Amino acid sequence: MPIHPFEIGLDSFGEVATDGDRTLDDAETVRLLVEEAELAEASGIDVFSIGEHYRPGHVDSAAPVLLSAMAMVTERIRVGTSVTVLSTNDPVRLYHEFSTLDAVSHGRAQLVLGRASATESFPLFGYDIADYEQLFDEKLELFLRLQREERVTWSGATRTSVVDQRLRPRMRPGGIPTWIGVGGSPGSVVRAARHGLPVMLAVVGGRPQRFTGHVALYREALQQAGHDPQPVGQHSLGLVADTDDEAIETWWRYWEPVVTQLAKERGFYQPSRKRYEAELDHGALFVGSPETVARKIARVARDLSLSRFDLKYDVMHLPRRSRARTIELLGREVAPRVREILSKEPIHV
Structure with a gap:
């Protein structure tokens, strides 16, 4: 059967931008993200x-607040998370935050739940990394039950029990x-x-x-x-510019130092120009360029039977003008071109 209509999204990790020779402070970057949602x-x-x-240079530590601000200045675009670290969130609090976001956005809220590749939230919120798997499994079960059932009674090893609760506002x-x-x-x-x-x-x-x-x-x-077939999406990094050369040189300048630091911290590969x-x-x-990126997205969409592709467009200190472009x-050139390419040979699952 055909998969869901192909969607194009943007992901941000709240990385601080630059404007000319100046690095934006945290508050300016928060406001920039709201502006970028409007532009999107x-x-x-x-x-x-x-x-x-929860790292220096990132301002995405309170996603529901940011998304609510974005919802207030937009009307159509869906707002959500590229990752919510469920293992170190409380499912009841998360339900309240996103039921409220869904209400203020007129039903545009969604989220991606993950176990965390960066683990700073575990010590920050008092969790033991040794409980990595159990925390996620139990909290996922509770969160889904809170969404799907009117009243919930639940018990587990990672938090206090929930007894006959009906949360408000309702999703x-x-x-x-x-x-x-x-x-x-x-x-x-x-x-x-x-699930x-x-x-x-x-x-x-x-x-x-x-x-x-x-x-x-x-x-x-x-x-x-x-279960019925469900969508598959892909999250990857990148930048679109008017020409291939501009995009390649701009991304290399800002991506290389970030990956070099990650290689030291987390064992990532060293970012040589050849590897790049x-x-x-x-x-x-x-x-x-738009044509280059569109063709590559369409190729992986077919190979992986995707119904959604999200581009993580921000990287530390990338100029705000490059982010905006x-x-x-x-939105204006890549997305229509991807759909045009895919329309000639629809994806099936």
Whole structure:
């Protein structure tokens, strides 16, 4: 059967921008994100999503607040999270935040739940990283039950019990669109399938096609669990500019120091120019002119049977004008071109 209509989204991790020779402060970057959500809507983007991080240079630590501000200045675009670290959030509080966001946005809220690739939130909120798996499993079960059932009684090992609770304000019947973020673990796609949830593949390095097996496993697990087919999305990094050369040189200038630091902290690969060019050619970086980026998105959409592609457009200290141009070109030129290419050979699952 055909998958859902193909969507194009933007992801931000709230990384501070620059304006000329000046680095924006945290408050200015928060306000810039609200402006960028407005621009995204005007440019035709389908979804605007905010991450959750607790690192210097990131201002996305209170996503529901930011998303509510965005909802107040937009009318159509859906607002959500590119990752909510469920393991260190309380499901009851999360329900209240997103039922409220869904109300103020007139039903435009959604979110992606993840276990966390960056683990700063565990010590910050007093959780033990040793409980990584159990925390996510139990909190996911509770959060989904709160969305899907009118009254909930629940008990587990990671928080106090919930006894015959009906939360307010209520979400729409059945809850809001809730995706599971997958960073490479086959167990994550099986978990999503067991609950009948869509998956968002976080592809930040290497060939996206290496996730083909994950998608096949997910489809099989959905069928075995008795669920209808669900959307598959991809989150990757990149920049769109008027020419390939401009995009390639701009992204390299700001992406290279970030990945160099991550290599020291978390064992990421060292970002040599050769490796960078390989990522541009057939890897997970979507950098180039509108035609170049559109063709690459369409190619991976077919290979992975995607119904949504989200571009993480911000990187530390990227000039605000480059961020704005990416947003404009992605919505006004890339998205229509992707849909045009895919219309000639529709994706099926």
